[in-house]
Amino acid sequence: GQNIDQPTEMTATEGAIVQINCTYQTSGFNGLFWYQQHAGEAPTFLSYNVLDGLEEKGRFSSFLSRSKGYSYLLLKELQMKDSASYLCAVDPNNAGNMLTFGGGTRLMVKP
Amino acid sequence: EPEVTQTPSHQVTQMGQEVILRCVPISNHLYFYWYRQILGQKVEFLVSFYNNEISEKSEIFDDQFSVERPDGSNFTLKIRSTKLEDSAMYFCASSEGNNEQFFGPGTRLTVL
Numbered sequence: 001g002q003n004i005d006q007p008t009e010m011t012a013t014e015g016a017i018v019q020i021n022c023t024y025q026t027s028g029f030n031g032l033f034w035y036q037q038h039a040g041e042a043p044t045f046l047s048y049n050v051l052d053g054l055e056e057k058g059r060f061s062s063f064l065s066r067s068k069g070y071s072y073l074l075l076k077e078l079q080m081k082d083s084a085s086y087l088c089a090v091d092p093n094n095a096g097n098m099l100t101f102g103g104g105t106r107l108m109v110k111p
Numbered sequence: 112e113p114e115v116t117q118t119p120s121h122q123v124t125q126m127g128q129e130v131i132l133r134c135v136p137i138s139n140h141l142y143f144y145w146y147r148q149i150l151g152q153k154v155e156f157l158v159s160f161y162n163n164e165i166s167e168k169s170e171i172f173d174d175q176f177s178v179e180r181p182d183g184s185n186f187t188l189k190i191r192s193t194k195l196e197d198s199a200m201y202f203c204a205s206s207e208g209n210n211e212q213f214f215g216p217g218t219r220l221t222v223l
Contacts, residue, residue, distance in 0.1 A: 030209065042202055042214040043154065087154065097142055097209055098167045101154040 002026045004102035011108045020073045022088035030091040034073045037085045083109045113137045115215035123221045132188045132218045134203030143186045144204040193222045
């Protein structure tokens with residue numbers, strides 16, 4: 001089976017940095033994705049890692065270690081609008097691009 | 112910016128009825144997907160579709176579900192005989208290839 005774990009909730013302060021961790025155990029690995037989902041809305045793509053290391057995109061960075069089955073999403077200079085759920089998803093095979101999602105981490109940014 | 116669209120935004124149906132959820136993927140994308148999200152739970156993969164056939168499906172996608180690309184733009188999900196537990200948000204997504212999937216706004220299905 002596929003297993004993706006991430007914390008349920010986190011709280012951080014506006015302007016700060018927050019790191020959201022994700023660990024995975026899947027039958028295969030073809031890439032790890034981070035999505036942002038505001039309440040009642042669709043997931044929107046943030047980042048994609050398929051090789052080990054850090055991918056930086058503006059205020060958001062994502063890190064992957066395939067040997068450890070571990071990723072994190074780093075959000076810098078937090079803004080109130082960053083309050084949302086952050087979903088870690090793994091593509092476990094190369095055939096059908098099926099994303100397996102974790103339960104999501106609900107981030108609350110406080111002033 | 113091109114986007115995935117879905118209709119209707121909200122569908123209410125009686126248990127046992129058939130529903131068809133419609134999606135228009137981004138025009139140059141080749142891979143299409145359906146996911147569902149029961150309220151308060153995680154997003155779950157249902158099915159992926161490429162080159163006019165199903166490429167992967169999950170255990171959720173049983174004989175009550177089917178997908179179709181009836182023309183060059185639409186991609187549909189049909190649930191033959193809805194059950195109460197089918198109530199969820201259904202997201203369509205599309206991608207160019209083995210990369211980021213773009214999600215539509217979703218159809219909220221309520222089965223009474």
